[in-house]
Amino acid sequence: MKKSLYTTTAIYIVLCLLSPVPFSHAESGKEIFQTKCGACHRSGGNAPDFSPVKYAEAQWKRFFEKNRHARRTDISDKISPSEMEKVKTYLMNHGADSDLPIAAGLFSN
DSSP, rough: OOOHHHHHHHHHHHHHHHOSOOOSSOOHHHHHHHHHIIITTTTTSSSOOOOGGOOOHHHHHHHTTTHHHHOOOOOOTTOOOHHHHHHHHHHHHSTSSSSOOSSSTTOEE
């Protein structure tokens, strides 16, 4: 029994290490921002284009704390709380006053 468990565990570890794609790929804040937020916030969408540098870190923080997006459009059925947290972190980390500002819009590198 122990030998079988060790063999199964060893095979699993080898497969994890050799796999080119992680078994559970979590989207980054940037990916969520580009796909879910970008669906409305890009040319042809119903919301204006914007980039993380629209606000400084403290402004993004206030934006999310006050749930300002919900004032215009409720997106709770389109984005989960964990995804929203990732987007918030992405926007704050690349805001106007960050060390890595992103000003080129939704699809910058």
